Amino acid sequence: MLTRTIALLLAPLVAATLLPAPVTAQSGPLRITISEGVIEPLPFAVPMFQAETGGAEQIAADITRVVAQDLTGTGLFREIPASSFISTPASFASPVAYPDWRAINAQALITGAVAVNGNQLTVKFRLFDVFTGAELGEGLQFAGTTGGWRRMGHKVADAVYSRITGESGYFDSRVVFVSESGPKDNRARRLGIMDYDGENRQFLTDSNSLVLAPRFSPYGDRVLYTSYESGFPRISLLDVASVGRRQITTVEGEMAFSPRFSKDGSAVIYSVSTGGNTDIYRTDLGSGSHSRLTSAPSIETSPSLSPDGSRIVFESDRSGTQQLYVMSASGGEPQRISFGEGRYGSPVWSPRGDLIAFTKQNAGRFHIGVMRTDGSEERLLTSSFLDESPTWAPNGRVLMFTRETQGASGGPQIYSVDISGRNLKQVPTGGFASDPSWGPLQQ
Amino acid sequence: MNKYLTVSILVGALALSACTRPDRFGAGAGAGADGMGVGAGAGAGFDQAGVGQSGLGAGNPNSPEYFQQTIGDRVLFAVDQSTLSAEAMATLDGQAQWLQANSDYLAVIEGHADEQGTREYNVALGARRANAAREYLISRGVPANRLRTISYGKERPIATCSDPSCYAQNRRAVTVIAAGALS
Numbered sequence: 001m002l003t004r005t006i007a008l009l010l011a012p013l014v015a016a017t018l019l020p021a022p023v024t025a026q027s028g029p030l031r032i033t034i035s036e037g038v039i040e041p042l043p044f045a046v047p048m049f050q051a052e053t054g055g056a057e058q059i060a061a062d063i064t065r066v067v068a069q070d071l072t073g074t075g076l077f078r079e080i081p082a083s084s085f086i087s088t089p090a091s092f093a094s095p096v097a098y099p100d101w102r103a104i105n106a107q108a109l110i111t112g113a114v115a116v117n118g119n120q121l122t123v124k125f126r127l128f129d130v131f132t133g134a135e136l137g138e139g140l141q142f143a144g145t146t147g148g149w150r151r152m153g154h155k156v157a158d159a160v161y162s163r164i165t166g167e168s169g170y171f172d173s174r175v176v177f178v179s180e181s182g183p184k185d186n187r188a189r190r191l192g193i194m195d196y197d198g199e200n201r202q203f204l205t206d207s208n209s210l211v212l213a214p215r216f217s218p219y220g221d222r223v224l225y226t227s228y229e230s231g232f233p234r235i236s237l238l239d240v241a242s243v244g245r246r247q248i249t250t251v252e253g254e255m256a257f258s259p260r261f262s263k264d265g266s267a268v269i270y271s272v273s274t275g276g277n278t279d280i281y282r283t284d285l286g287s288g289s290h291s292r293l294t295s296a297p298s299i300e301t302s303p304s305l306s307p308d309g310s311r312i313v314f315e316s317d318r319s320g321t322q323q324l325y326v327m328s329a330s331g332g333e334p335q336r337i338s339f340g341e342g343r344y345g346s347p348v349w350s351p352r353g354d355l356i357a358f359t360k361q362n363a364g365r366f367h368i369g370v371m372r373t374d375g376s377e378e379r380l381l382t383s384s385f386l387d388e389s390p391t392w393a394p395n396g397r398v399l400m401f402t403r404e405t406q407g408a409s410g411g412p413q414i415y416s417v418d419i420s421g422r423n424l425k426q427v428p429t430g431g432f433a434s435d436p437s438w439g440p441l442q443q
Numbered sequence: 444m445n446k447y448l449t450v451s452i453l454v455g456a457l458a459l460s461a462c463t464r465p466d467r468f469g470a471g472a473g474a475g476a477d478g479m480g481v482g483a484g485a486g487a488g489f490d491q492a493g494v495g496q497s498g499l500g501a502g503n504p505n506s507p508e509y510f511q512q513t514i515g516d517r518v519l520f521a522v523d524q525s526t527l528s529a530e531a532m533a534t535l536d537g538q539a540q541w542l543q544a545n546s547d548y549l550a551v552i553e554g555h556a557d558e559q560g561t562r563e564y565n566v567a568l569g570a571r572r573a574n575a576a577r578e579y580l581i582s583r584g585v586p587a588n589r590l591r592t593i594s595y596g597k598e599r600p601i602a603t604c605s606d607p608s609c610y611a612q613n614r615r616a617v618t619v620i621a622a623g624a625l626s
Contacts, residue, residue: 184603210598213562226566232593233566254592255570258563271567273594276525276574278567299567315564321523322564345561359561385605388561404558406605435562 019139030129041078047088049112060114066153070171075423101130123152137163170393174439176214180432198428216439217265224259235259251290263309271301293331304349313347337375352396359388381421394441402434520614525571539583548620554594557610569594576616
């Protein structure tokens with residue numbers, strides 16, 4: 001039996017172990033392929049997780065809900081309600097009564113159990129391919145503190161999702177964003193952080209000064225953002241665990257903004273504006289050494305690194321309108337990759353390396369779109385008065401972005417959509433919110 | 444008629460002051476950068492600033508109100524543009540003359556954009572607009588070291604109706620003056 005203990009950079013601690021499989025696991029025909037075609041959501045059943053210790057019933061019920069909501073929320077799965085169940089497992093170890101699940105057309109069955117000892121929580125699950133009549137993959141057990149119950153639900157859902165779709169999951173992740181309040185001509189803004197589903201929202205800064213466009217570090221431990229705290233736009237680095245922050249010393253200039261982490265988190269790439277001209281630079285966070293990546297009289301901003309760190313996509317108006325360009329990460333001759341009607345901006349390179357998402361403006365409308373990294377196969381996923389600033393889920397299959405409504409009473413909200421353009425929905429943030437940055441899958 | 448005109452200008456000045464963004468320098472409105480202290484806390488309505496000027500209101504050609512109201516503290520831009528129109532240049536000519544006559548003042552030129560653009564590009568565009576105004580003021584004789592620029596991108600609209608008439612008001616460079624001499 002394989003045992004894995006996964007150390008965490010951030011509380012709460014969650015460790016996973018495999019359970020001994022009673023039968024040989026196989027991957028049957030239980031598979032969803034995420035593609036552009038119309039998908040009939042796969043029906044699944046997740047009977048309430050067993051409470052194996054006294055008093056764990058509520059947390060078991062809550063974790064079950066998280067699993068169900070994560071899967072249903074993808075638009076790829078459909079939950080069969082408990083009221084339809086013919087039978088339910090008597091215990092976690094009970095054999096599965098496959099005919100009872102086939103009869104209600106549950107193609108996937110998830111069983112689980114929860115135990116609480118003091119503040120220690122263990123959650124285990126198994127996944128069954130009902131029509132094949134066999135377990136899919138091996139059971140897993142997660143251990144941690146009770147404070148981490150949501151994360152454990154997300155980890156169960158991530159495992160189920162990845163076994164059935166063949167993609168890695170994205171539910172055990174967090175998003176840093178800007179929480180906005182007040183009237184449109186006097187908005188207060190502060191940095192916030194939340195689980196990907198909008199839960200566990202916390203503030204990271206106060207609202208005393210304007211903050212913009214935060215970006216999560218590759219390991220989810222720090223955030224870069226633009227702050228007007230000093231009176232002028234400067235780049236700040238915030239540590240998520242301690243909420244401590246400091247201003248980054250950038251190349252000299254009137255304004256520094258649009259910061260992003262390098263792939264290993266050791267450097268920052270960003271824009272500096274001097275004398276009305278904006279270019280892209282890189283600064284090593286350890287040594288403080290700077291390098292200049294673009295050198296043009298036009299505006300160059302909004303950089304994004306490829307996952308292997310070798311290339312940068314950015315926004316430039318050197319052609320007269322805002323377009324997307326790709327260049328080597330050390331600078332050099334950029335190649336334009338956007339050629340459609342309208343203006344392109346805020347490009348972000350998928351963590352899978354295969355696509356670049358962007359904001360497009362055309363004929364008075366805004367769109368979130370994706371294209372291949374050479375600019376081909378451009379597809380627009382959304383359309384509204386103002387959609388902008390996409391950010392990728394860790395598995396490169398879902399995007400979040402800002403959607404703002406018009407007029408004095410209008411305001412921004414965070415939405416998500418998958419890369420086929422399906423499943424557009426708002427992320428609940430309890431008020432106006434913008435500029436999401438989706439962090440990595442947590443260990 | 445002149446009396447009513449003066450009154451309406453004063454009323455207009457107060458109304459405009461209410462819209463002025465107070466925290467160009469972050470905490471401590473109107474202050475912050477070395478050598479640029481201002482007495483009044485709100486940054487708007489410099490009546491208490493008292494830098495050797497007497498009288499109040501836009502009647503005094505050396506007053507900030509006069510600068511804001513009669514000279515005009517802002518210039519507007521076309522969509523996506525940072526070029527100065529003839530009207531903009533005329534306004535900036537007046538600003539340059541005032542700044543040369545009132546060398547006790549420094550200025551921060553704020554550049555802004557309308558909401559029809561991505562957030563970070565608009566910060567850069569606002570910077571370009573602020574710089575265009577600054578360069579012009581320098582060309583008209585204002586010493587460069589009395590002028591700084593800042594961009595708020597699309598983050599500080601003054602008109603919120605989301606149609607061209609409001610967008611036009613937001614595409615602006617505002618010259619914000621503050622008392623403070625260079626040493």
